[in-house]
Amino acid sequence: MSLRKLLMAATALVVLSGCASLQEPRAAAPGVPNPAHVDQVLKGFTDTGKLVGVSALVTENGKEVYFGAFGAADREAGRKMARDTIVSIYSMTKPITGVALMSLWEEGKFRLDDPVAKYIPELANVKVYAGTDASGAPILTAPNRPMTIRDVARHTAGLTYCSKDNLPELKAGCDAANPLALSHSLDDFAKALGSLPLEYQPGEKWRYSFGVDVQALLVQRISGKPFAQYVQEKILTPLHMTDTGFFVPPEKRDRLAAIYERDEDGTFTRKIDDTSITLNTGHWAMTPGGFGLTSTLDDYSRFARMLAGGGELDGVRILKPATVKLMSTSVLDPAVTERSWLPSKGTVGFGIDFAVRTDPPQTADEAAGEVGEFFWDGAAYTLFWVDPKNKLTAVFFTQYQPFGKVPAHKAFRDAVYAGVDPSALPPQ
Structure with missing residues (x-):
């Protein structure tokens, strides 16, 4: 057991000082998490x-x-x-x-660098936000390149969510469009999303986004079956x-x-x-x-x-x-x-x-x-x-x-990788 792992396990125990003792400790097999410790x-x-x-x-x-x-x-x-x-x-x-999406890729149904708009034309004419003009109106420009399926799979498409992480200038419009309203179908979602500008040029940033919901519609359109x-x-x-x-x-x-x-x-x-x-x-x-x-x-x-x-x-x-x-x-x-x-x-x-x-x-x-x-x-x-x-x-x-x-999360991860009986840790 490395010193780093011992220290990480000890840290987890310090965070949780005062936790109850187990009535029936269980032994761990070599190389696997110690159940009593976890x-x-x-x-x-x-x-x-x-x-x-x-x-x-x-x-x-x-x-x-x-x-x-x-x-x-x-x-x-x-x-x-x-x-x-x-x-x-x-x-x-x-x-x-x-x-689900990659099972269709295995079948040769699409390429990762295909433009998303090939399958979802509702997203063919999206623009990119480029700031505001003197009157405060948004400036929209054309994308430098199309968003690809690879982009929506890795959160580099220019999309975000309607969240506090949005640019303030765009959040109100995103909230109003409400792309993922429960009453919307995935096709309705695409129409709503297509009415909104991208927040950055595809490929330039990593931003958590509607990209995986776009993947769901890709599955639906490419497979010919409802996503679920x-x-x-x-x-x-x-x-x-x-x-x-x-x-x-x-x-x-x-x-x-x-x-x-x-x-x-x-x-x-x-x-x-x-x-x-x-x-x-x-x-x-x-x-x-x-x-x-x-x-x-x-x-x-x-x-x-x-x-x-x-x-x-x-x-x-x-x-x-x-x-x-x-x-x-x-x-x-x-x-x-x-x-x-x-x-x-x-x-x-x-x-x-x-x-x-x-x-x-x-x-x-x-x-x-x-x-x-x-x-x-x-x-x-x-x-x-x-x-x-x-x-x-x-x-x-x-x-x-x-x-x-x-x-x-950290305490659980550290406990899994500690793999030692807590009683064997150095005294606190």
Whole structure:
């Protein structure tokens, strides 16, 4: 065990000082996460009120080496976080959309450098914002080049979201167009998006965006099937991801986790179900590619294990190994230096719908991980990663917003990679 890893594990324990002792410590096999240590870290978050509920599942070489669930999935109903709890995975929908798109690429149905407008003509005439004139009106110019499918897969298309990260001059127009309104179909989404200017020239910056929702429409147009149907037939059904989808049927609602808002004082207020889970409890025209799926630990672990297996799980092949490698290799040009908040994820680049670790952690403040791992997370602070070097996958669930106010991702990562009994750490 390197000194760096020991220190990182110790740091995680310091963050969670005061967490409850385990009644029945479990031994770890050599080279795999120590379950007692990971338990102590995760349980510490719920015991101290830093999270309402948390669960995690880790596999190595395709075998489960850790599972734990602590706290509440629904505090008000007195329902515990459990292995079969269904959670809103938000942007962890994006890798599933990317796999759907790349399955069509494997079939030769498109090229990554095809202009998006070849398949979505609604985006053929978009302009690029270039500031304002003397009267304050926006100046719009033609793109230097068309946005490509590769651009929308790596968030370099010129698109953003209607969010606080938007340019203030454009946010009002984006809000008014509301491209991802639940009443919109993906075709309506394209029309609304086509009415908005790009915020930068394609290829110049990395900005999180509607790009993966564009991918969903590409899947729909190229395959000739509704996006949700294609995902079901190509990914969810073959992988036996039986609890993953846009709609949670009534008979499963008692397994659906509540979502909580973390207040400034560290307390949690339950978000109103009518707004927080509306998409998943009704049938809507919108089936976005960038968010919207719900899933369970076991379901998403199956997806992660498929990726770890080079596109195959239990004899079912979803993608070719070379395609998974392409998706999990950073394709960000070093000249793309404006990368928004992506550097907050660590020393990473970006592939096709995955962040990719390109260098070891540079400081003790950076979460543990291995070069070559690929991962993504979700707005309710869910997380998964695939570590090819150690043949490891990990899925982490909790349900709170705003993202990142509790450092649980780092603590969980550090605990997984520590692989030591906490009692063996140097005294604090």
